[in-house]
Amino acid sequence: MTRAAILGYAAVPVFAYQRLAGDAAILEHELASSVVLEAMTMSGLGREDVDGVVVAHPGDHTRQGYFHTFLTAYLGIRARASVIQVLGNGMTGGHCFDQALLQVCSGQSQCTLAVGAHFETAVPTSTHLDYSIRLTGDVDFQSIFGAVPIAWYAMDAQRYLYEFGVSRATLASIALKNREHAMRNPLAQYRSSLSLDEVLNARPIVEPLGLYEVPGRADGAAALVIVSEDLAKASGRPYVLVRSRGFEHEGLHQMSDQYCDALNYDTLRQASRRALLKAKLSLQDMGTFQLYAPCTVVEALASEALGLFARGHGADAAQGGATRFDGPSPINTCGGCLSRGHPPEVSPLYDVIEACTQLLGRASERQVARHEFALTASELGKYNAALVHVLQAPQ
Amino acid sequence: MTHRLAEVHMQGPRPFAPRVSGFTQPFWRALDAGRLLSTRCMSCGQQSFPPRKLCRACWSTSVEWIELGSTGRLYSFTRIHVAPQAFRSDAPYAIGIIDLENGPRLMCRLIGEVLPAQMDASVKMLVLRYEDGPLFGATLNLKQDGGAV
Numbered sequence: 001m002t003r004a005a006i007l008g009y010a011a012v013p014v015f016a017y018q019r020l021a022g023d024a025a026i027l028e029h030e031l032a033s034s035v036v037l038e039a040m041t042m043s044g045l046g047r048e049d050v051d052g053v054v055v056a057h058p059g060d061h062t063r064q065g066y067f068h069t070f071l072t073a074y075l076g077i078r079a080r081a082s083v084i085q086v087l088g089n090g091m092t093g094g095h096c097f098d099q100a101l102l103q104v105c106s107g108q109s110q111c112t113l114a115v116g117a118h119f120e121t122a123v124p125t126s127t128h129l130d131y132s133i134r135l136t137g138d139v140d141f142q143s144i145f146g147a148v149p150i151a152w153y154a155m156d157a158q159r160y161l162y163e164f165g166v167s168r169a170t171l172a173s174i175a176l177k178n179r180e181h182a183m184r185n186p187l188a189q190y191r192s193s194l195s196l197d198e199v200l201n202a203r204p205i206v207e208p209l210g211l212y213e214v215p216g217r218a219d220g221a222a223a224l225v226i227v228s229e230d231l232a233k234a235s236g237r238p239y240v241l242v243r244s245r246g247f248e249h250e251g252l253h254q255m256s257d258q259y260c261d262a263l264n265y266d267t268l269r270q271a272s273r274r275a276l277l278k279a280k281l282s283l284q285d286m287g288t289f290q291l292y293a294p295c296t297v298v299e300a301l302a303s304e305a306l307g308l309f310a311r312g313h314g315a316d317a318a319q320g321g322a323t324r325f326d327g328p329s330p331i332n333t334c335g336g337c338l339s340r341g342h343p344p345e346v347s348p349l350y351d352v353i354e355a356c357t358q359l360l361g362r363a364s365e366r367q368v369a370r371h372e373f374a375l376t377a378s379e380l381g382k383y384n385a386a387l388v389h390v391l392q393a394p395q
Numbered sequence: 396m397t398h399r400l401a402e403v404h405m406q407g408p409r410p411f412a413p414r415v416s417g418f419t420q421p422f423w424r425a426l427d428a429g430r431l432l433s434t435r436c437m438s439c440g441q442q443s444f445p446p447r448k449l450c451r452a453c454w455s456t457s458v459e460w461i462e463l464g465s466t467g468r469l470y471s472f473t474r475i476h477v478a479p480q481a482f483r484s485d486a487p488y489a490i491g492i493i494d495l496e497n498g499p500r501l502m503c504r505l506i507g508e509v510l511p512a513q514m515d516a517s518v519k520m521l522v523l524r525y526e527d528g529p530l531f532g533a534t535l536n537l538k539q540d541g542g543a544v
Binding site: 124125126127129130132133137138139140141142143144145146147148151154155156157158159161162203204205206207208251255256257258259260262 | 409410411412413414415419441442443444445451470471472473474475476477478479480481482483485487488490491492494498499500501502503504511514515530
């Protein structure tokens with residue numbers, strides 16, 4: 001198998017683009033094409049070098065259907081490998097990256113674009129939620145009770161606080177850490193300072209989580225240029241190598257109907273072990289961890305599932321500074337879904353871009369100390385599945 | 396043993412009514428009559444919720460209808476303040492995960508006040524009687540002094 005590398009990347013700041021009107025109005029393919037051009041410029045490659053295009057499904061709130069072929073045509077790309085659109089809940093961006101890698105690793109392509117644009121902010125939240133209750137849970141036996149997607153994480157939070165005796169303030173500290181990272185990230189949606197009191201006294205959204213412990217509405221666009229390792233080396237430009245991937249689906253949709261521990265996020269444990277084993281690396285080799293975590297509790301549970309911290313201690317560790325960009329286990333150095341912002345279908349692409357930015361030493365004020373490896377993870381459902389990639393900056 | 400569930404009358408139609416198939420019809424008819432049913436695999440014995448035509452544990456298609464217990468324990472819950480359009484008039488409303496006595500686990504609407512201190516408390520299952528049909532729900536099983544069992 002050929003090894004794949006990331007030779008170019010770009011993203012726009014996470015923002016409410018869909019709400020812009022008049023002269024400022026911009027459409028999803030206009031934004032997506034702008035990040036493709038920027039990523040291609042970084043790679044030094046041209047349109048004729050692109051063999052394949054993998055597009056993250058743009059969600060249900062964009063007017064243009066078959067967005068993948070429309071965008072490929074807008075860019076004037078003649079593709080020889082494949083042009084596809086992928087969908088996988090919160091893992092959509094992760095699948096987009098993964099499928100682009102597979103095109104290159106299988107030899108079908110020397111250069112594939114992984115690109116996505118997610119627009120939703122012009123759609124009222126309550127209308128958006130009418131749609132999203134159909135995505136998580138069984139529509140005939142669970143969605144009937146109005147379980148919005150983050151309600152499932154909120155139930156994890158309630159159990160986490162109870163079972164491990166964690167305080168609200170300790171859990172809330174994850175939101176503060178992410179905001180501090182976002183304040184140093186020009187791509188972040190929320191860059192103003194935030195206090196513990198503001199987090200704890202924010203209006204409730206899904207108890208026990210308030211406004212700052214769940215993701216805001218967001219639009220965004222991101223692109224990655226995936227090439228063979230040979231092409232990356234020949235370019236003479238900096239690149240990031242993809243060392244391995246791991247995947248696990250637990251065969252559940254949201255929750256088990258059998259008594260079990262719902263907080264162990266075992267799929268992430270399995271997928272990360274698989275990826276690290278294949279890369280012949282350990283957790284300690286990783287310089288950053290970019291984890292799909294739409295709520296504070298998800299970041300705590302994911303950090304525990306990875307094995308960074310003992311069960312029930314992920315939030316403690318964050319409160320103690322262990323997951324800050326200057327701590328021993330930097331997590332979500334971009335600000336994560338909570339403060340970088342969360343355009344769901346492309347958030348994992350932003351996470352890969354952050355890992356690359358860190359690996360190449362370009363993260364400026366939030367730069368983690370020099371490191372060679374990074375881990376990214378995306379999920380679907382309630383970590384019913386996890387997709388992990390291990391990245392490397394060749395020294 | 397037959398458990399007839401207590402009923403709570405709800406205002407208006409169900410906000411997001413379930414579809415009923417030929418297979419799930421016995422569940423909804425029984426609920427309308429105050430009983431909570433589901434399926435059990437006749438090969439491996441695993442109970443399911445919701446009712447399934449196929450056992451996810453062993454892929455057997457030999458399943459039987461059984462009556463579930465009317466009480467359980469509250470595994471977790473949340474109260475939803477920012478609601479879908481269809482549920483806005485109900486907000487804030489609570490949902491919870493319930494481990495029924497002798498299984499299985501299910502998720503449903505919670506009626507009445509629920510506090511974080513009442514995690515793992517005993518609950519009893521309910522029929523929520525809407526204008527257009529029933530849903531199932533649960534409420535805390537309170538002692539005479541009002542505390543949770």
